[in-house]
Amino acid sequence: MTTPSVEPLELPARLTAPPRLTQRHPWLLPVAVATHRARRRTRWVRDAWSGRVVWATQRTGSDLPVRVKQHGSLLLRELDPDRMHLQHNKVTNLRLAAGRVDGLVVAPGQTFSFNKVVGNCTRRKGYLDGMRLSDGSADAGVGGGICQLANLVHWMVLHSPLTVVERSEHSFDLFPDQGRMLPWGVGCSIVYNYVDLVVRNDTDRPFQLRAWVGDRYLHGQLRTDEPPGLRYTVEARDEQFLRRDGRVFRRNQVWRRVIDRRTGEQVGEELVKRNCALVVYEPGPGVEVLELD
Template identity: 85%
Template sequence: MTSVHAQPPEPLELPARLTAPPRLTQRHPWLLPAAMAVHRARRRTRWARDSWSGRVAWATHRTADDLPVRLVQHGSLLLRELDPDQMHLQHNKVTNLRLAARRLDGIVIGPGESLSFNRVVGNCTRRKGYVDGMRLSNGSAEAGVGGGICQLANLVHWMVLHSPLTVVERSEHSFDPFPDRGRVLPWGVGCSIVYNYVDLVVRNDTDHPFQLRAWVGDRYLHGQLRTDERPPHSYRVEAREERFLRSEGRVFRRNEVWRRVIDRRTGEQVGDELVKSNCALVVYEPGPDVEVIDLD
């Protein structure tokens, strides 16, 4: 994360990645399986090299005993109201989240260790009990084995943003698929997960251990981030510079996610950090109450 002070707002233009010509795999989808195999092989090689060299100490220890301080707690609604023909994917998502949460629950990130969501949860296959859930691909919801586990990564990322842990790697979704109806968290704090090369990686640069707890309830996916001693700062995460932009007939959404750092002892703000600048293609028609700025 980068600490930024009193920067002027960015100009109203789209990032180059959104105006660039389509990628090779977008023009020729039949190449996608081969491209994914190459990406996965590279990631496995990187994992092995990092472990062998000692450059990265991966978190592997877990315990059912809670660390004494509950630093953050959050719950996210399991089922969204979508088209009736997609609701079975929402229910299947709950099965996938339950399996993935069990893999993550109790993991301890010790001082100097890093947590890889993909390494801990693993590949979500039918053999492990995962089913077809809702997965976002090129802006549309479709069935895919293990679909929906991004919700667990979103939960972990949100809790980490309220802690002194460092986000090393995180990929956002390239599309804004749903209107803000019922939204609890700011847009732009979610994570995209594709085993094993699109990952959420968190590093513990403190002298204290942190423990993740995760479980599926009746209506919510629950999570806690626990530690052994309450840190001196708390954090407040918010979205700023929210805008909808129209270019060449397409609508894009952009914002900035910021994190305010608060001294627990005095209540004073001691830092203001830019977490991420987001820009994504909107795949729904914004409502009449949403201002869309025309860039053409």
């Protein structure tokens, strides 16, 4: 019996690049952050002034009549009991951030920026220390946990004709799949204001985001004003765990299928993203890990 061939493992640049200057000299991090933020603000102003980008700002409490996609994600995960307070703080952070997103209408030709809409999550605005993911570790930080809202928005957008202009994912797989409802690799990384989720409406119909925090779930809906002619399904393919040089990596492909609502037939499909991340936990029983030379 022959061993199936395994495609070469191509690692993300962030896992192969030498340590960044701010990693070697952490005292430089505030300067780097301020520089990144200034560049992003300059781009926001320049794009708006030139007319190249029209930012979505209008909100309404009235639902557009057609629900395109809805989803709910569990608010609390079972983690170390000493860190569960960060999970509860996250709920407060999500409630504040969801209130900024809820009701936003992205009209034809407009662009949605998660960071522009939610803003900087500071203590002055009521945000608490939640769990933030950075360089393969989960640490406490003000506003931690709002990535869950960005993940929810991105998932709903993938089920629509809206165009994802910018999205950054994590280079590390921090938690096992217990209780996972969405395919691995569709999440987002958010850092105000220079790591963003940006979505453009290239259609001729308006789309509305609804988001709110319930008792157990963060809820979201994507709505529009007329029934769309197409629907979308998103799935992960070629899921693999690979061990090389003592480290375990995870990779897959995220695909989107396009289906005609009238006939039920598939009319297209596209590769959304190839994912590869360093796994920082030991895969449990039943997870096959392929050994690489």
